[in-house]
Amino acid sequence: MNGWEIIRGLGVTLGHFFDTYLEDIRWKGKRYRTKEGIEGRRNASVRGAFTIQYPEEKLPVWEEFRYLPFLVYDISAEGEREIRCTACGICSKVCPPQCIWITRKKDPETGRPITKPEVFAIDVDICMNCGFCAEFCPFDAIKMDHEYEIASRSRDGNIYQLEKLLKSKDYYHSIRPNNSSREEKEKLEKEAEKLKKSESTV
Amino acid sequence: MSEQTTAATDPLIADYEGKIQRDNRTGFDGYVVPVELLISFVNRLKNERGYDYLSSITSVDYEQDGYFEVVYHLYRILGGESMTLKVRTGRETPQVPSLYHIFPGADLQEREVWDLMGIKFEGHPDLRRVLLWEGFYGHPLQKDWKEPYFEEEIKPFKSRWPEGEPSYAEDKNPFADNVQYPADFDPTKWRESSESRLYSSLQQAGASILESDESDKIIINLGPQHPSTHGVFRMVANIEGERIVGLKPAFGYLHRNHEKIGERNTFIQNIPFTDRLDYICSMSNNLGYVQAVEMLMGLQPPERAEYIRVIMAELTRVINHVFWIGFLLNDLGAFFTPSLYALEERELILDVFEEVSGSRMMCNYMRFGGVVRDISPEVLEKIRILVNDRLPRKLEDFERYLTNSEIIRARCEGIGILTQEEAIAYSASGPVLRASGVPYDIRRAEPYSIYDRFDFNVAYATHGDVYDRYLVRVQEVKESIKILKQAINDIPEGPYLAGKSQYQVRVPAGEAYGRIESPKGELGFYIVSNGKPNPWRYHVRAPSFINLTGLEKMCLGEKVADVVVILGSIDIVLGEVDR
Ligand code: SF4
Ligand code: SF4
Numbered sequence: 001m002n003g004w005e006i007i008r009g010l011g012v013t014l015g016h017f018f019d020t021y022l023e024d025i026r027w028k029g030k031r032y033r034t035k036e037g038i039e040g041r042r043n044a045s046v047r048g049a050f051t052i053q054y055p056e057e058k059l060p061v062w063e064e065f066r067y068l069p070f071l072v073y074d075i076s077a078e079g080e081r082e083i084r085c086t087a088c089g090i091c092s093k094v095c096p097p098q099c100i101w102i103t104r105k106k107d108p109e110t111g112r113p114i115t116k117p118e119v120f121a122i123d124v125d126i127c128m129n130c131g132f133c134a135e136f137c138p139f140d141a142i143k144m145d146h147e148y149e150i151a152s153r154s155r156d157g158n159i160y161q162l163e164k165l166l167k168s169k170d171y172y173h174s175i176r177p178n179n180s181s182r183e184e185k186e187k188l189e190k191e192a193e194k195l196k197k198s199e200s201t202v
Numbered sequence: 203m204s205e206q207t208t209a210a211t212d213p214l215i216a217d218y219e220g221k222i223q224r225d226n227r228t229g230f231d232g233y234v235v236p237v238e239l240l241i242s243f244v245n246r247l248k249n250e251r252g253y254d255y256l257s258s259i260t261s262v263d264y265e266q267d268g269y270f271e272v273v274y275h276l277y278r279i280l281g282g283e284s285m286t287l288k289v290r291t292g293r294e295t296p297q298v299p300s301l302y303h304i305f306p307g308a309d310l311q312e313r314e315v316w317d318l319m320g321i322k323f324e325g326h327p328d329l330r331r332v333l334l335w336e337g338f339y340g341h342p343l344q345k346d347w348k349e350p351y352f353e354e355e356i357k358p359f360k361s362r363w364p365e366g367e368p369s370y371a372e373d374k375n376p377f378a379d380n381v382q383y384p385a386d387f388d389p390t391k392w393r394e395s396s397e398s399r400l401y402s403s404l405q406q407a408g409a410s411i412l413e414s415d416e417s418d419k420i421i422i423n424l425g426p427q428h429p430s431t432h433g434v435f436r437m438v439a440n441i442e443g444e445r446i447v448g449l450k451p452a453f454g455y456l457h458r459n460h461e462k463i464g465e466r467n468t469f470i471q472n473i474p475f476t477d478r479l480d481y482i483c484s485m486s487n488n489l490g491y492v493q494a495v496e497m498l499m500g501l502q503p504p505e506r507a508e509y510i511r512v513i514m515a516e517l518t519r520v521i522n523h524v525f526w527i528g529f530l531l532n533d534l535g536a537f538f539t540p541s542l543y544a545l546e547e548r549e550l551i552l553d554v555f556e557e558v559s560g561s562r563m564m565c566n567y568m569r570f571g572g573v574v575r576d577i578s579p580e581v582l583e584k585i586r587i588l589v590n591d592r593l594p595r596k597l598e599d600f601e602r603y604l605t606n607s608e609i610i611r612a613r614c615e616g617i618g619i620l621t622q623e624e625a626i627a628y629s630a631s632g633p634v635l636r637a638s639g640v641p642y643d644i645r646r647a648e649p650y651s652i653y654d655r656f657d658f659n660v661a662y663a664t665h666g667d668v669y670d671r672y673l674v675r676v677q678e679v680k681e682s683i684k685i686l687k688q689a690i691n692d693i694p695e696g697p698y699l700a701g702k703s704q705y706q707v708r709v710p711a712g713e714a715y716g717r718i719e720s721p722k723g724e725l726g727f728y729i730v731s732n733g734k735p736n737p738w739r740y741h742v743r744a745p746s747f748i749n750l751t752g753l754e755k756m757c758l759g760e761k762v763a764d765v766v767v768i769l770g771s772i773d774i775v776l777g778e779v780d781r
Binding site: 009012013042061066092128131159 | 357358359361362363364365366367368370467468470471472473474475536539540543546549550553556557558559560561564566574575584587588591592603607608609703705
């Protein structure tokens, strides 16, 4: 025991310290707050400082990243908002902490249920971000959002209502391009198949 | 499961003249032992048949049949299948003999069964509640026990659809009819008793290890709020000078009754809940659970899915052990700088997890019959770079800096010793068991998934001290990298899920005990299904919880400062200990 180990340990930190500056010089000032710089620091060959300086810098999230669910709407030819959700209730049944509440719309005259939601509420305090709702929705109506900065000053409003949950199809495409393209393709294929079938039966 | 054709004609069982019967309900296995024969039968199994390792004790409430069943899973440390024993006891005054004196590893597990199910273990020296507090009324795993805010027996709750009306849970009155308390309960007279029982149990157990009686013994609390306890965990130590003469862990601060929640959930809803057990290793937890349910369903995942699962499970092991090495240094006093270096490796692997599963820690990635989505060639390439270049390089760095470091050797060698016999007796598992000279690894002893295809060694060491636990983990990371390399080379193309993922799975009636070698030890899931959409019983054999049974033994005679390191060397995660 002659303290050599302590010096060696400090040496590790010192090496790290200098590596950081050498890297900074190598990157010619582009290491921080640039896209490449951030990518360069989450890479297997990184040297020196590894951290991302949140909130000035933000890590880009992967396509599959999930946080809270949202509902997708299409825009119809007439420019109307068309909610995809049919209030089938599958998401509320599969949700593990049971934080989705859905009320089916009723026809004001006949009182018969319509396949649209009247109330669609998600208690985001309870949501465990599991993604089951998006996974099992048969209509691609509910998807997981990328937005993660949702701190608020009060709990009121943490039960997200329909209006707050609705986001456009374009937004969905912008955060999950591969998924949405794949789903669109599948939809078109299915429709084409249906058409073929109906033609062949005629 | 233990389909033992030879055991059916075993003369040992014939000796009991038909009093020990096979459990012949369909889908069930093992033997039903009368209460009075349990001790003698277990003794003979241990001595004459070599079942020397008590893996798990749990219990099931068969409310409709009017009895509790205590279920024991015994193994041979040399490998092989389980011997499952069941003991039935009436629901009125449930009582079975304690196995504490045959297997000290029964200690915490029996206390857990008493705590949550209310079955008394006759002969247990310290039968206190373990996860709940002493003043708690009732035993929550009994089927007729209802919690505050009780809404409905099982999920999905009817109120959610089609007439949903959201409300905050806090707005409901917690003191309405659904809170149970004893009829004669008077809050003004009630006195807290758990602390005094804890202290008195400590004084009884703490035999003086010093010859002279000159110094006084005092009891000190380490934790629950203490940076060294890796969470909210408390050790109550009886010390004589600087030395530990008795030590009791006290925990449950993070208890949420995972098992009760699990029994209310449908089968698939449990998968994301398992993520929250050992939150460092969510992929392994997923794997353990889906495997147990697959056993019941008789489902075989496709090849590619098996490979993906192995890759994820081994990456998890790397994360866990590297993380642990960092935190060992933390416990040794090198506060946070080394552990942050260790976190770098973890970050890179978590990036992979996030890319495939959508979340860094709460992966929720596995499904019954496969995984939720395929991994892309880019991800595979990323993993390839990690295992071929980055991880071996960094591991070498760690070894160069640490393995022969004077400070580490001085602080870790000969500290916290658990001998081979003790490790087996205390039902230790994982690196703790292997560091004590028992090369027992479920991936080899009872291979699951496709582990029998890979070439790897079981890392073990012989001294059973903290330093050997370190060595075993370093070695295990190397072996994991070896497995990963093979898996990445051999991974076939093909489907990643058997059939279509369904939100309501049909699980036939029966029981299954699925266990895997999680990074922390033997992670077991005991599931009883009655053919309904929700499991009838869902039990988790949490490795870090059971590894704590040996904590007192490891600490006796050590200095207070070393207790922190010893606790760290077991590698506990409170999400799993407290459940
Ligand atoms: S979001 Fe999807 S699953 Fe949920 S009710 Fe609407 S259509 Fe059904
Ligand atoms: S992400 Fe999971 S917890 Fe959240 S609303 Fe969807 S199903 Fe429920």
